[in-house]
Amino acid sequence: MTANSLTLAQFLARFTLQPPAASAITLPRRQAAVLVPIVARPQPTLLLTKRASSLRKHAGQVAFPGGMMDSSDNSLIITALREAQEEVAIPPALVRVIGTLPAVTSSTGFQVTPVVGIIPDSIIYHANEAEVAAVFEMPLQEALRLGRYSALDIHRHGVHHRVWLSWFEDYFVWGMTAGIIRQLSLQTAGD
Template sequence: MNSTDNTLTLTDFITRFQLQLPQPSEPARNQRRAAVLIPIICHHQPTVLLTRRSATLRKHAGQVAFPGGAADKEDTSLIATALREAHEEVAIPASSVRVLGQLPPVDSSSGFQVTPIVGLLAAGTRFRASRDEVADMFEMPLHQALSLASYTPLQIQRRAKNLQVYFSWYQSHMVWGMTAQILYRLGQHIHL
């Protein structure tokens, strides 16, 4: 982070992401595999692209999310899954993504083991939402998305287990659940 302001440069992010080992996490319990792309757009002040899921979807309707979904048997890797899903949902060409790496998988409430893939996109990359899956797209400043102070923890009980979930607001969007958990973990990963 730049000491004169509260921004995170792209160079700082890349360096810290690549030099820091991922934080240890609880091993994922779910067996069905999925992947999401954390698309970081390389503006002068980098942003992360988020979507709001269509209200007509069966699961997680209307929630803020990363592009992503379940692995297909044709996918050669979870990176391929994330890139395929990002192309299907918001028309990001796989060839325009510079994959930096991945974070440890997290368990979703819908029974998937989800692997977050971190990728960089050029500032001029165009997006087009698949209206069947995506109601809206927006960019959140990377420094805010990864600021641990932006998140409020909340203790909940699910299936007789105490869990800590995070939520945050950006403009009119509430970021919570697995999306907030992934951003919070990425924030932990890059902060010293």
């Protein structure tokens, strides 16, 4: 292992997340959650998807598995785990949830809670072709490098927004997904 490599133990020691909530709290109506899956490899990776081009919203964009909270979901953690199972066949029982990041508001008006979880490297992904065009992994150490993200300031409906942009291989990572990864990086304790 090189001095520049990041192990899962180092990641867990460096980051401070909000602890997983055991029960749901009173939430606004338009709630959603995404799973931020960290694959437990010797050099951990971040699992991402490219959304199907046939989708009505956010078609072809790089994203985390996730979606809208169902009335049957007892918490946003359950929502993130259910959506990850539906989209890429990650069994909820195999996800070790380590916490959540602060919720962000999507351009479609949803409050989205990122749920960070560790998944074993033995999981075989099966993309739901109706929702996911591709599943790929990005080295966690590279994902967390703040210098890889560029800011773009835009005005939409009279409101200023800062959008984060980045490339990984042939994938354009931007918007909420890039912002969530960048926020995960900012959770570094002492860096």
